[in-house]
Amino acid sequence: MWLDINPRASDPIYLQIIRGVKSAVARGLLLPGEKLSSVRELATELAVNHNTVARAYQELERDKVIEVIVGRGTFVSLNPKPSNIEERTQELKDSIKTWLIEAHHLGLSADEFLDMVKRVIFEWNDSEEVRHDN
Amino acid sequence: MWLDINPRASDPIYLQIIRGVKSAVARGLLLPGEKLSSVRELATELAVNHNTVARAYQELERDKVIEVIVGRGTFVSLNPKPSNIEERTQELKDSIKTWLIEAHHLGLSADEFLDMVKRVIFEWNDSEEVRHDN
Amino acid sequence: MWLDINPRASDPIYLQIIRGVKSAVARGLLLPGEKLSSVRELATELAVNHNTVARAYQELERDKVIEVIVGRGTFVSLNPKPSNIEERTQELKDSIKTWLIEAHHLGLSADEFLDMVKRVIFEWNDSEEVRHDN
Amino acid sequence: MWLDINPRASDPIYLQIIRGVKSAVARGLLLPGEKLSSVRELATELAVNHNTVARAYQELERDKVIEVIVGRGTFVSLNPKPSNIEERTQELKDSIKTWLIEAHHLGLSADEFLDMVKRVIFEWNDSEEVRHDN
DNA sequence: GTGGTCTAGACCACG
Protein backbone atom coordinates (compact mmCIF):
# COMPACT_ATOMS: atom_id res chain seq x y z
CA MET A 1 0.00 0.00 0.00
CA TRP A 2 1.40 3.35 -1.05
CA LEU A 3 -0.58 5.17 1.60
CA ASP A 4 0.41 5.01 5.18
CA ILE A 5 -1.65 6.66 7.90
CA ASN A 6 -0.72 7.20 11.49
CA PRO A 7 -3.76 7.94 13.64
CA ARG A 8 -1.48 8.84 16.58
CA ALA A 9 0.17 11.64 14.65
CA SER A 10 -0.78 15.15 15.62
CA ASP A 11 -1.91 16.23 12.19
CA PRO A 12 -5.38 15.15 11.20
CA ILE A 13 -5.89 11.95 9.26
CA TYR A 14 -7.64 13.67 6.36
CA LEU A 15 -4.53 15.81 5.87
CA GLN A 16 -2.29 12.76 5.95
CA ILE A 17 -4.44 11.21 3.23
CA ILE A 18 -4.26 14.35 1.12
CA ARG A 19 -0.50 14.48 1.45
CA GLY A 20 -0.19 10.78 0.81
CA VAL A 21 -2.11 11.02 -2.44
CA LYS A 22 -0.23 14.12 -3.53
CA SER A 23 3.02 12.40 -2.75
CA ALA A 24 2.06 9.29 -4.68
CA VAL A 25 1.03 11.38 -7.67
CA ALA A 26 4.20 13.44 -7.51
CA ARG A 27 6.33 10.31 -7.45
CA GLY A 28 4.50 8.56 -10.23
CA LEU A 29 3.11 5.86 -7.98
CA LEU A 30 -0.27 7.04 -9.16
CA LEU A 31 -0.42 7.96 -12.83
CA PRO A 32 -2.72 10.48 -14.50
CA GLY A 33 -5.99 8.81 -15.35
CA GLU A 34 -5.46 6.01 -12.90
CA LYS A 35 -8.42 5.00 -10.79
CA LEU A 36 -8.28 5.47 -7.04
CA SER A 37 -9.91 3.23 -4.48
CA SER A 38 -13.43 4.28 -3.68
CA VAL A 39 -14.02 6.24 -0.52
CA ARG A 40 -15.42 3.24 1.32
CA GLU A 41 -12.72 0.86 0.08
CA LEU A 42 -9.96 3.19 1.14
CA ALA A 43 -11.69 3.82 4.46
CA THR A 44 -11.72 0.09 5.11
CA GLU A 45 -8.10 -0.38 4.04
CA LEU A 46 -6.91 2.44 6.25
CA ALA A 47 -9.29 1.57 9.07
CA VAL A 48 -10.59 5.08 9.32
CA ASN A 49 -14.02 6.63 9.15
CA HIS A 50 -15.27 7.04 5.59
CA ASN A 51 -16.21 10.62 6.28
CA THR A 52 -12.53 11.26 6.80
CA VAL A 53 -11.62 9.80 3.43
CA ALA A 54 -14.51 11.65 1.79
CA ARG A 55 -13.24 14.92 3.15
CA ALA A 56 -9.74 14.22 1.87
CA TYR A 57 -11.08 13.36 -1.59
CA GLN A 58 -13.17 16.54 -1.63
CA GLU A 59 -10.18 18.70 -0.91
CA LEU A 60 -8.08 16.83 -3.44
CA GLU A 61 -10.77 17.46 -6.01
CA ARG A 62 -10.88 21.15 -5.16
CA ASP A 63 -7.14 21.15 -5.72
CA LYS A 64 -7.65 19.46 -9.07
CA VAL A 65 -5.37 16.63 -8.08
CA ILE A 66 -8.12 14.11 -8.65
CA GLU A 67 -11.36 14.10 -10.60
CA VAL A 68 -14.64 12.46 -9.78
CA ILE A 69 -16.61 11.01 -12.67
CA VAL A 70 -20.03 10.26 -11.33
CA GLY A 71 -20.95 6.64 -11.50
CA ARG A 72 -17.45 5.66 -12.60
CA GLY A 73 -15.23 6.53 -9.72
CA THR A 74 -12.36 8.79 -8.79
CA PHE A 75 -9.30 9.27 -10.98
CA VAL A 76 -5.98 11.03 -10.92
CA SER A 77 -6.37 14.24 -12.94
CA LEU A 78 -5.02 14.26 -16.48
CA ASN A 79 -4.27 17.96 -16.37
CA PRO A 80 -3.69 19.02 -12.81
CA LYS A 81 -4.20 22.77 -12.56
CA PRO A 82 -4.44 23.89 -8.99
CA SER A 83 -6.71 26.86 -8.69
CA ASN A 84 -5.37 29.48 -6.31
CA ILE A 85 -1.70 29.14 -7.18
CA GLU A 86 -0.69 32.59 -6.00
CA GLU A 87 -2.27 32.28 -2.63
CA ARG A 88 -0.69 28.90 -2.05
CA THR A 89 2.68 29.96 -3.29
CA GLN A 90 2.55 32.66 -0.67
CA GLU A 91 1.65 30.06 1.96
CA LEU A 92 4.62 28.06 0.80
CA LYS A 93 6.96 31.00 1.23
CA ASP A 94 5.53 31.75 4.66
CA SER A 95 6.13 28.16 5.63
CA ILE A 96 9.70 28.26 4.45
CA LYS A 97 10.26 31.40 6.47
CA THR A 98 8.73 29.82 9.55
CA TRP A 99 10.99 26.80 9.19
CA LEU A 100 13.99 28.96 8.56
CA ILE A 101 13.39 30.65 11.90
CA GLU A 102 12.85 27.29 13.53
CA ALA A 103 16.13 26.07 12.07
CA HIS A 104 17.88 29.14 13.44
CA HIS A 105 16.65 28.30 16.93
CA LEU A 106 17.85 24.75 16.41
CA GLY A 107 21.31 26.16 15.89
CA LEU A 108 21.39 25.88 12.11
CA SER A 109 22.71 28.68 9.95
CA ALA A 110 20.90 29.67 6.76
CA ASP A 111 23.50 27.73 4.78
CA GLU A 112 23.02 24.62 6.86
CA PHE A 113 19.30 24.98 6.41
CA LEU A 114 19.80 25.21 2.67
CA ASP A 115 21.95 22.10 2.77
CA MET A 116 19.20 20.30 4.59
CA VAL A 117 16.72 21.30 1.91
CA LYS A 118 19.11 20.05 -0.76
CA ARG A 119 19.50 16.79 1.05
CA VAL A 120 15.74 16.30 1.28
CA ILE A 121 15.40 17.02 -2.44
CA PHE A 122 18.18 14.58 -3.18
CA GLU A 123 16.57 11.82 -1.15
CA TRP A 124 13.32 12.59 -2.87
CA ASN A 125 14.79 12.33 -6.38
CA ASP A 126 16.53 9.17 -5.38
CA SER A 127 13.25 7.44 -4.66
CA GLU A 128 11.20 9.08 -7.38
CA GLU A 129 11.47 6.82 -10.38
CA VAL A 130 9.77 3.93 -8.72
CA ARG A 131 6.95 3.17 -11.08
CA HIS A 132 6.79 5.33 -14.15
CA ASP A 133 6.21 2.28 -16.28
CA ASN A 134 4.02 0.08 -14.22
CA MET B 1 5.50 46.90 17.31
CA TRP B 2 7.51 43.94 16.05
CA LEU B 3 4.68 41.52 16.73
CA ASP B 4 1.43 41.43 15.01
CA ILE B 5 -1.29 38.92 15.32
CA ASN B 6 -4.17 37.88 13.18
CA PRO B 7 -6.96 36.57 15.40
CA ARG B 8 -8.88 35.19 12.41
CA ALA B 9 -5.95 33.19 11.06
CA SER B 10 -6.28 29.43 11.19
CA ASP B 11 -3.35 28.83 13.47
CA PRO B 12 -3.86 29.65 17.11
CA ILE B 13 -2.91 33.00 18.51
CA TYR B 14 -0.49 31.57 21.05
CA LEU B 15 1.45 29.94 18.20
CA GLN B 16 1.57 33.20 16.30
CA ILE B 17 3.02 34.84 19.38
CA ILE B 18 5.61 32.09 19.75
CA ARG B 19 6.65 32.43 16.14
CA GLY B 20 6.69 36.18 16.36
CA VAL B 21 9.02 36.15 19.34
CA LYS B 22 11.26 33.50 17.80
CA SER B 23 11.43 35.51 14.65
CA ALA B 24 12.27 38.72 16.50
CA VAL B 25 15.00 36.94 18.44
CA ALA B 26 16.41 35.32 15.33
CA ARG B 27 16.56 38.67 13.58
CA GLY B 28 18.08 40.58 16.44
CA LEU B 29 15.01 42.71 17.02
CA LEU B 30 15.11 41.27 20.50
CA LEU B 31 18.58 40.91 21.95
CA PRO B 32 19.74 38.35 24.52
CA GLY B 33 19.01 39.63 27.99
CA GLU B 34 16.46 42.12 26.77
CA LYS B 35 13.20 42.38 28.68
CA LEU B 36 10.00 41.42 26.95
CA SER B 37 6.69 43.12 27.58
CA SER B 38 4.99 41.65 30.61
CA VAL B 39 2.30 39.08 30.00
CA ARG B 40 -0.47 41.52 30.73
CA GLU B 41 1.08 44.40 28.85
CA LEU B 42 1.49 42.33 25.72
CA ALA B 43 -2.02 40.98 26.15
CA THR B 44 -3.36 44.50 26.16
CA GLU B 45 -1.25 45.55 23.18
CA LEU B 46 -2.36 42.59 21.13
CA ALA B 47 -5.91 42.78 22.40
CA VAL B 48 -5.91 39.17 23.48
CA ASN B 49 -6.47 37.50 26.80
CA HIS B 50 -3.51 37.39 29.17
CA ASN B 51 -3.78 33.62 29.47
CA THR B 52 -3.06 33.33 25.78
CA VAL B 53 0.13 35.33 26.12
CA ALA B 54 1.05 33.41 29.26
CA ARG B 55 0.76 30.14 27.43
CA ALA B 56 2.96 31.41 24.61
CA TYR B 57 5.58 32.62 27.11
CA GLN B 58 5.53 29.30 28.92
CA GLU B 59 6.18 27.37 25.75
CA LEU B 60 8.93 29.77 24.79
CA GLU B 61 10.48 29.23 28.19
CA ARG B 62 10.33 25.48 27.79
CA ASP B 63 12.17 25.96 24.52
CA LYS B 64 14.76 28.05 26.33
CA VAL B 65 14.11 30.99 24.04
CA ILE B 66 13.19 33.19 26.97
CA GLU B 67 13.73 33.12 30.73
CA VAL B 68 11.48 34.12 33.56
CA ILE B 69 12.89 35.80 36.62
CA VAL B 70 10.20 35.64 39.23
CA GLY B 71 8.81 38.99 40.19
CA ARG B 72 11.02 40.77 37.71
CA GLY B 73 9.79 39.84 34.31
CA THR B 74 10.61 37.86 31.21
CA PHE B 75 13.86 38.15 29.29
CA VAL B 76 15.42 36.83 26.10
CA SER B 77 17.70 33.93 27.01
CA LEU B 78 21.40 34.58 27.15
CA ASN B 79 22.27 31.06 26.13
CA PRO B 80 19.42 29.46 24.28
CA LYS B 81 19.80 25.70 24.28
CA PRO B 82 16.81 24.00 22.75
CA SER B 83 16.38 20.54 24.17
CA ASN B 84 14.92 18.10 21.66
CA ILE B 85 17.17 19.02 18.80
CA GLU B 86 17.14 15.62 17.12
CA GLU B 87 13.42 15.18 17.28
CA ARG B 88 12.77 18.67 16.03
CA THR B 89 15.34 18.42 13.26
CA GLN B 90 13.45 15.38 12.03
CA GLU B 91 10.20 17.36 12.13
CA LEU B 92 11.93 20.03 10.13
CA LYS B 93 12.96 17.55 7.44
CA ASP B 94 9.47 16.08 7.31
CA SER B 95 8.07 19.54 6.84
CA ILE B 96 10.45 20.32 4.03
CA LYS B 97 9.43 17.11 2.29
CA THR B 98 5.76 17.95 2.67
CA TRP B 99 6.31 21.37 1.16
CA LEU B 100 8.43 19.94 -1.61
CA ILE B 101 5.48 17.80 -2.63
CA GLU B 102 3.18 20.78 -2.32
CA ALA B 103 5.51 22.76 -4.56
CA HIS B 104 5.43 19.97 -7.12
CA HIS B 105 1.65 20.20 -7.28
CA LEU B 106 1.94 23.93 -7.67
CA GLY B 107 3.91 23.23 -10.80
CA LEU B 108 7.34 23.92 -9.35
CA SER B 109 10.26 21.64 -10.08
CA ALA B 110 12.69 20.71 -7.34
CA ASP B 111 15.11 23.31 -8.71
CA GLU B 112 12.48 26.00 -8.69
CA PHE B 113 11.59 25.04 -5.15
CA LEU B 114 15.21 25.34 -4.18
CA ASP B 115 15.35 28.76 -5.81
CA MET B 116 12.35 29.81 -3.78
CA VAL B 117 14.07 28.70 -0.61
CA LYS B 118 17.15 30.67 -1.60
CA ARG B 119 15.03 33.70 -2.25
CA VAL B 120 13.36 33.47 1.15
CA ILE B 121 16.76 33.17 2.82
CA PHE B 122 18.00 36.14 0.84
CA GLU B 123 15.05 38.31 1.83
CA TRP B 124 15.60 37.19 5.38
CA ASN B 125 19.27 38.14 5.43
CA ASP B 126 18.40 41.40 3.79
CA SER B 127 16.21 42.46 6.68
CA GLU B 128 18.24 40.88 9.42
CA GLU B 129 20.55 43.61 10.60
CA VAL B 130 17.74 45.92 11.52
CA ARG B 131 18.65 46.71 15.03
CA HIS B 132 21.88 45.17 16.25
CA ASP B 133 22.96 48.52 17.53
CA ASN B 134 19.79 50.24 18.51
CA MET C 1 -10.71 5.67 41.48
CA TRP C 2 -6.91 5.48 41.24
CA LEU C 3 -6.56 9.24 41.21
CA ASP C 4 -7.36 11.55 43.99
CA ILE C 5 -6.73 15.19 44.21
CA ASN C 6 -6.42 17.64 47.03
CA PRO C 7 -7.51 21.07 45.84
CA ARG C 8 -6.17 22.76 48.98
CA ALA C 9 -2.68 21.26 48.65
CA SER C 10 0.11 23.67 47.89
CA ASP C 11 1.09 22.14 44.59
CA PRO C 12 -1.19 22.85 41.68
CA ILE C 13 -3.97 20.49 40.74
CA TYR C 14 -2.66 19.90 37.25
CA LEU C 15 0.63 18.68 38.74
CA GLN C 16 -1.20 16.35 41.08
CA ILE C 17 -3.00 14.89 38.09
CA ILE C 18 0.25 14.46 36.19
CA ARG C 19 1.85 12.67 39.12
CA GLY C 20 -1.22 10.57 39.68
CA VAL C 21 -1.24 9.36 36.11
CA LYS C 22 2.50 8.75 36.08
CA SER C 23 2.17 6.80 39.29
CA ALA C 24 -0.71 4.71 37.95
CA VAL C 25 1.25 3.96 34.79
CA ALA C 26 4.39 3.08 36.72
CA ARG C 27 2.45 0.69 38.92
CA GLY C 28 0.54 -1.00 36.17
CA LEU C 29 -2.81 0.38 37.25
CA LEU C 30 -2.94 1.85 33.78
CA LEU C 31 -1.59 -0.42 31.07
CA PRO C 32 0.02 0.65 27.79
CA GLY C 33 -2.66 1.23 25.20
CA GLU C 34 -5.38 1.60 27.79
CA LYS C 35 -7.81 4.47 27.38
CA LEU C 36 -7.89 7.20 29.95
CA SER C 37 -11.02 9.00 31.00
CA SER C 38 -11.80 11.82 28.62
CA VAL C 39 -10.77 15.28 29.66
CA ARG C 40 -14.29 16.28 30.56
CA GLU C 41 -15.15 13.01 32.27
CA LEU C 42 -12.13 13.22 34.49
CA ALA C 43 -12.83 16.86 35.16
CA THR C 44 -16.27 15.94 36.40
CA GLU C 45 -15.00 13.04 38.50
CA LEU C 46 -12.36 15.18 40.15
CA ALA C 47 -14.66 18.17 40.39
CA VAL C 48 -12.17 20.44 38.68
CA ASN C 49 -12.36 22.51 35.55
CA HIS C 50 -11.80 20.71 32.26
CA ASN C 51 -9.03 23.12 31.32
CA THR C 52 -7.06 21.94 34.31
CA VAL C 53 -7.30 18.33 33.21
CA ALA C 54 -6.54 19.32 29.63
CA ARG C 55 -3.36 21.02 30.73
CA ALA C 56 -2.27 17.96 32.69
CA TYR C 57 -2.98 15.72 29.68
CA GLN C 58 -1.05 18.02 27.40
CA GLU C 59 2.02 17.93 29.59
CA LEU C 60 1.76 14.17 29.91
CA GLU C 61 1.60 13.94 26.15
CA ARG C 62 4.70 16.10 25.78
CA ASP C 63 6.42 13.67 28.13
CA LYS C 64 5.27 10.81 25.94
CA VAL C 65 3.48 9.19 28.86
CA ILE C 66 0.18 9.30 27.02
CA GLU C 67 -0.93 9.70 23.41
CA VAL C 68 -3.86 11.52 21.95
CA ILE C 69 -5.71 10.09 19.00
CA VAL C 70 -7.81 12.88 17.62
CA GLY C 71 -11.50 12.31 17.95
CA ARG C 72 -10.98 9.01 19.72
CA GLY C 73 -9.52 9.80 23.06
CA THR C 74 -6.37 9.62 25.14
CA PHE C 75 -4.36 6.46 25.70
CA VAL C 76 -1.38 5.28 27.70
CA SER C 77 1.66 5.28 25.41
CA LEU C 78 2.81 1.98 24.02
CA ASN C 79 6.43 3.05 23.89
CA PRO C 80 7.08 5.85 26.31
CA LYS C 81 10.27 7.68 25.38
CA PRO C 82 10.82 10.70 27.55
CA SER C 83 12.83 13.29 25.71
CA ASN C 84 15.06 15.31 28.02
CA ILE C 85 16.46 12.39 29.95
CA GLU C 86 19.81 13.98 30.78
CA GLU C 87 18.37 17.24 31.95
CA ARG C 88 15.76 15.53 34.05
CA THR C 89 18.18 13.04 35.53
CA GLN C 90 20.20 16.00 36.72
CA GLU C 91 17.09 17.51 38.28
CA LEU C 92 16.51 14.19 39.98
CA LYS C 93 19.98 14.22 41.49
CA ASP C 94 19.59 17.80 42.64
CA SER C 95 16.34 16.87 44.32
CA ILE C 96 17.89 13.95 46.10
CA LYS C 97 20.64 16.21 47.38
CA THR C 98 18.12 18.75 48.62
CA TRP C 99 16.21 16.07 50.47
CA LEU C 100 19.38 14.60 51.89
CA ILE C 101 20.12 17.94 53.48
CA GLU C 102 16.54 18.17 54.68
CA ALA C 103 16.90 14.72 56.23
CA HIS C 104 20.05 15.82 57.99
CA HIS C 105 18.17 18.68 59.63
CA LEU C 106 15.45 16.25 60.64
CA GLY C 107 18.12 14.40 62.56
CA LEU C 108 18.62 11.58 60.08
CA SER C 109 22.08 10.38 59.17
CA ALA C 110 22.92 9.54 55.57
CA ASP C 111 22.48 5.87 56.42
CA GLU C 112 19.10 6.45 57.96
CA PHE C 113 18.12 8.45 54.90
CA LEU C 114 19.19 5.57 52.71
CA ASP C 115 17.13 3.21 54.83
CA MET C 116 14.13 5.43 54.38
CA VAL C 117 14.61 5.35 50.62
CA LYS C 118 14.83 1.56 50.75
CA ARG C 119 11.67 1.41 52.76
CA VAL C 120 9.79 3.60 50.29
CA ILE C 121 10.98 1.39 47.43
CA PHE C 122 9.92 -1.68 49.35
CA GLU C 123 6.45 -0.34 50.01
CA TRP C 124 6.26 0.58 46.39
CA ASN C 125 7.19 -2.89 45.16
CA ASP C 126 4.77 -4.36 47.62
CA SER C 127 1.83 -2.60 46.06
CA GLU C 128 3.02 -2.75 42.51
CA GLU C 129 1.49 -5.91 41.12
CA VAL C 130 -2.02 -4.78 41.77
CA ARG C 131 -3.53 -5.26 38.38
CA HIS C 132 -1.15 -6.64 35.79
CA ASP C 133 -3.73 -9.20 34.80
CA ASN C 134 -7.00 -7.42 35.20
CA MET D 1 30.90 32.91 49.58
CA TRP D 2 29.23 29.67 50.66
CA LEU D 3 25.87 30.80 49.39
CA ASP D 4 25.08 30.85 45.75
CA ILE D 5 21.78 32.15 44.42
CA ASN D 6 20.40 31.85 40.93
CA PRO D 7 17.60 34.32 40.28
CA ARG D 8 16.80 32.62 36.97
CA ALA D 9 16.05 29.31 38.65
CA SER D 10 12.45 28.31 38.86
CA ASP D 11 12.35 27.91 42.61
CA PRO D 12 12.00 31.07 44.61
CA ILE D 13 15.05 32.84 45.90
CA TYR D 14 13.98 32.68 49.52
CA LEU D 15 13.89 28.88 49.24
CA GLN D 16 17.33 28.83 47.68
CA ILE D 17 18.61 30.83 50.62
CA ILE D 18 16.98 28.47 53.11
CA ARG D 19 18.48 25.48 51.39
CA GLY D 20 21.83 27.16 51.10
CA VAL D 21 21.98 27.89 54.80
CA LYS D 22 20.77 24.42 55.72
CA SER D 23 23.35 22.93 53.42
CA ALA D 24 26.14 25.04 54.89
CA VAL D 25 25.12 24.06 58.40
CA ALA D 26 24.87 20.38 57.48
CA ARG D 27 28.35 20.46 55.96
CA GLY D 28 29.94 22.33 58.80
CA LEU D 29 30.62 25.43 56.77
CA LEU D 30 28.54 27.22 59.36
CA LEU D 31 29.15 26.05 62.93
CA PRO D 32 26.67 26.11 65.82
CA GLY D 33 26.81 29.49 67.49
CA GLU D 34 28.39 31.14 64.51
CA LYS D 35 27.04 34.53 63.53
CA LEU D 36 25.31 34.96 60.19
CA SER D 37 25.39 38.06 58.07
CA SER D 38 22.62 40.47 58.90
CA VAL D 39 19.57 40.52 56.67
CA ARG D 40 20.64 43.70 54.94
CA GLU D 41 24.26 42.61 54.54
CA LEU D 42 23.27 39.33 52.99
CA ALA D 43 20.71 41.06 50.81
CA THR D 44 23.46 43.29 49.46
CA GLU D 45 25.91 40.45 48.93
CA LEU D 46 23.35 38.37 47.07
CA ALA D 47 21.91 41.36 45.26
CA VAL D 48 18.39 40.48 46.24
CA ASN D 49 15.61 42.32 48.00
CA HIS D 50 16.07 42.36 51.78
CA ASN D 51 12.47 41.24 52.26
CA THR D 52 13.48 38.05 50.52
CA VAL D 53 16.35 37.42 52.91
CA ALA D 54 14.13 38.34 55.86
CA ARG D 55 11.58 35.77 54.82
CA ALA D 56 14.25 33.09 54.50
CA TYR D 57 15.62 33.92 57.97
CA GLN D 58 12.12 33.79 59.43
CA GLU D 59 11.50 30.33 58.08
CA LEU D 60 14.93 29.17 59.19
CA GLU D 61 14.14 30.43 62.65
CA ARG D 62 10.81 28.63 62.70
CA ASP D 63 12.75 25.49 61.76
CA LYS D 64 15.16 26.14 64.64
CA VAL D 65 18.11 26.14 62.29
CA ILE D 66 19.05 29.63 63.35
CA GLU D 67 18.29 31.82 66.34
CA VAL D 68 17.78 35.52 66.54
CA ILE D 69 19.13 37.29 69.58
CA VAL D 70 17.65 40.74 69.57
CA GLY D 71 20.20 43.47 69.36
CA ARG D 72 23.05 41.01 68.81
CA GLY D 73 22.26 39.33 65.52
CA THR D 74 21.44 35.98 64.04
CA PHE D 75 23.30 32.80 64.95
CA VAL D 76 23.37 29.16 63.97
CA SER D 77 21.39 27.23 66.57
CA LEU D 78 23.31 25.41 69.26
CA ASN D 79 20.64 22.78 69.62
CA PRO D 80 18.74 22.45 66.41
CA LYS D 81 15.40 20.80 67.15
CA PRO D 82 13.02 21.12 64.25
CA SER D 83 9.47 21.31 65.44
CA ASN D 84 7.11 19.29 63.33
CA ILE D 85 9.38 16.35 62.65
CA GLU D 86 6.65 13.84 61.91
CA GLU D 87 4.90 15.97 59.37
CA ARG D 88 8.14 16.75 57.60
CA THR D 89 9.33 13.18 57.65
CA GLN D 90 6.11 12.31 55.87
CA GLU D 91 6.79 15.05 53.32
CA LEU D 92 10.21 13.56 52.84
CA LYS D 93 8.77 10.13 52.15
CA ASP D 94 6.22 11.57 49.75
CA SER D 95 9.00 13.31 47.92
CA ILE D 96 11.02 10.16 47.64
CA LYS D 97 8.01 8.36 46.24
CA THR D 98 7.39 11.12 43.73
CA TRP D 99 11.00 10.94 42.58
CA LEU D 100 10.91 7.17 42.45
CA ILE D 101 8.01 7.40 40.01
CA GLU D 102 9.82 10.07 38.05
CA ALA D 103 12.89 7.83 37.89
CA HIS D 104 10.72 5.01 36.61
CA HIS D 105 9.51 7.18 33.75
CA LEU D 106 13.10 8.12 33.02
CA GLY D 107 13.77 4.45 32.48
CA LEU D 108 15.48 3.77 35.79
CA SER D 109 14.67 0.66 37.80
CA ALA D 110 14.23 0.87 41.56
CA ASP D 111 17.75 -0.51 41.95
CA GLU D 112 19.23 2.05 39.63
CA PHE D 113 17.37 4.72 41.55
CA LEU D 114 18.84 3.41 44.76
CA ASP D 115 22.28 3.47 43.20
CA MET D 116 21.75 7.07 42.24
CA VAL D 117 20.82 7.93 45.82
CA LYS D 118 23.95 6.15 47.05
CA ARG D 119 26.05 8.08 44.61
CA VAL D 120 24.60 11.38 45.75
CA ILE D 121 25.26 10.47 49.36
CA PHE D 122 28.79 9.48 48.46
CA GLU D 123 29.50 12.74 46.69
CA TRP D 124 28.02 14.54 49.63
CA ASN D 125 30.22 12.78 52.18
CA ASP D 126 33.17 13.40 49.97
CA SER D 127 32.78 17.14 50.24
CA GLU D 128 31.51 17.28 53.79
CA GLU D 129 34.59 17.72 55.94
CA VAL D 130 35.48 21.07 54.49
CA ARG D 131 35.71 23.21 57.55
CA HIS D 132 35.02 21.40 60.83
CA ASP D 133 38.02 23.06 62.38
CA ASN D 134 37.93 26.53 61.05
C1' DG E 1 -18.10 12.81 21.62
C1' DT E 2 -12.99 13.87 21.49
C1' DG E 3 -9.39 17.34 22.44
C1' DG E 4 -7.78 22.37 21.46
C1' DT E 5 -8.28 27.21 22.01
C1' DC E 6 -9.93 31.45 23.82
C1' DT E 7 -12.14 34.94 26.98
C1' DA E 8 -13.24 37.18 31.32
C1' DG E 9 -12.37 37.49 35.66
C1' DA E 10 -10.45 35.89 40.01
C1' DC E 11 -6.85 34.64 43.56
C1' DC E 12 -2.11 33.54 45.00
C1' DA E 13 3.12 33.54 45.50
C1' DC E 14 7.13 36.18 44.81
C1' DG E 15 10.20 40.29 45.02
Place this chain on the structure above:
DNA sequence: GTGGTCTAGACCACT
Protein backbone atom coordinates in the same frame (compact mmCIF):
# COMPACT_ATOMS: atom_id res chain seq x y z
C1' DG F 1 3.97 44.68 39.45
C1' DT F 2 5.55 39.97 37.92
C1' DG F 3 4.08 35.33 36.43
C1' DG F 4 1.15 31.00 37.76
C1' DT F 5 -3.15 28.79 38.43
C1' DC F 6 -7.99 28.09 38.34
C1' DT F 7 -13.01 28.53 37.03
C1' DA F 8 -16.98 29.05 34.00
C1' DG F 9 -18.47 29.05 29.81
C1' DA F 10 -17.93 29.34 24.86
C1' DC F 11 -16.61 27.92 20.02
C1' DC F 12 -14.09 25.06 16.71
C1' DA F 13 -11.82 21.00 14.27
C1' DC F 14 -11.73 16.22 13.87
C1' DT F 15 -13.63 11.40 13.78
